[in-house]
Amino acid sequence: MDMNDDIFEIFSLVTPGTRLREGIRNILDGSRGALIVVGINEKTKGILDGGFFINCDYTPERLFELAKMDGAIIIDENIEKIYYANVHLHPSREYETTESGTRHRTAQRVAQHTGQMVITVSERRKSITIYKGKIKYKLNNISVVAEQATQALKTLEKYRNVLDREISKLTLLELEDLVTMDEVASIAQRFEMIYRIKKELKIYVAELGTEGRLIKLQIKELLLELKEEKINFIKDYYKGEKEDFDINAINAV
Numbered sequence: 001m002d003m004n005d006d007i008f009e010i011f012s013l014v015t016p017g018t019r020l021r022e023g024i025r026n027i028l029d030g031s032r033g034a035l036i037v038v039g040i041n042e043k044t045k046g047i048l049d050g051g052f053f054i055n056c057d058y059t060p061e062r063l064f065e066l067a068k069m070d071g072a073i074i075i076d077e078n079i080e081k082i083y084y085a086n087v088h089l090h091p092s093r094e095y096e097t098t099e100s101g102t103r104h105r106t107a108q109r110v111a112q113h114t115g116q117m118v119i120t121v122s123e124r125r126k127s128i129t130i131y132k133g134k135i136k137y138k139l140n141n142i143s144v145v146a147e148q149a150t151q152a153l154k155t156l157e158k159y160r161n162v163l164d165r166e167i168s169k170l171t172l173l174e175l176e177d178l179v180t181m182d183e184v185a186s187i188a189q190r191f192e193m194i195y196r197i198k199k200e201l202k203i204y205v206a207e208l209g210t211e212g213r214l215i216k217l218q219i220k221e222l223l224l225e226l227k228e229e230k231i232n233f234i235k236d237y238y239k240g241e242k243e244d245f246d247i248n249a250i251n252a253v
Contacts, residue, residue: 007137008206010117010130013038013079015209016142020079023063024128027121034067035103037089037110038117039077047113048074051087058082067121072106098136107131142211149204149215153222156197160222163190167229184237191230198223 014021020038027034037044051071056062058079066073071086091109099105107118111131118131128139140148166187173179201219205212 006132006135007203010132010135010137011206011209013117014119014128014130014139015207017210018079019058019060020063020075021209023058023060024119024121026060026064027067028123028126028128030064030067031123032064032067032121033103033123034063034119034121035072035089035107036063036119036121037072037074037114038079038119040074040083041114041116043114044074044110044116047090047092047110048084049088049090051084053084054082056082104129108136111135140207142208145204145207146211146215149201149208149212152197152201152204153215153218156194156201156219156222159190159194159197160226163187163194166190167233187233191226191233194223194226 012018014024024034024036058075058081062082063073063075066082066085069086072084072089073082074084074087075082089106089110091106091113093109095109095112097105097108099108101122103122104120107120107129108131110116111118111133115133120129120131121127122129130137130139166183170179170183170187173183198219201215205216205219208215
């Protein structure tokens with residue numbers, strides 16, 4: 001699993017509209033803090049101390065109530081059960097941490113020690129930070145993410161329009177056999193820029209959760225038939241050996 005896979009796994013659990021995000025929002029709204037471990041394995045059990053085993057059904061309301069205590073909360077990976085509450089965690093100090101606060105330092109070390117997702121809610125900073133392995137991701141305010149997504153969408157629309165114009169121009173040049181390497185390179189660059197913005201937008205949409213449905217539809221409309229256009233373009237100007245032409249690799253982009 002690479003970093004992007006981990007990021008999307010994180011978003012699948014904590015985006016707006018999920019039960020876990022609702023519980024976390026309640027904690028923030030109540031001016032509380034929390035340290036939440038998602039999932040439990042033998043390494044996690046080995047660093048637990050104190051607290052109590054409750055093994056009750058997860059609800060956002062229960063998570064909020066348990067966050068009133070000082071210790072960590074441990075829930076299952078499916079967000080269906082709350083296993084432990086008010087526990088102290090003692091991860092190995094061999095794992096480095098770049099954090100300053102006690103809660104965040106512990107969370108970062110626990111994530112590396114156990115491989116589990118660990119969430120910190122800071123009442124002072126009004127922030128949500130997520131750790132998994134060596135990854136650290138601070139969730140942004142939804143209004144900020146929505147604005148970033150809107151700006152990226154405008155850029156995507158601009159590049160798509162430029163690409164369409166350049167492809168139309170290329171078609172005319174082909175009819176007169178006047179195509180140069182500059183035109184071909186320019187269009188290849190436009191395709192690459194569009195796919196980079198698409199990748200950026202994919203992260204924004206994932207973080208927005210249910211709030212990103214409209215943007216997702218707009219992206220789909222803007223990129224309609226883009227893959228086919230890219231394949232046809234590469235087929236027309238690919239100069240290598242035919243057996244080296246991997247259409248599946250292009251389809252995966």
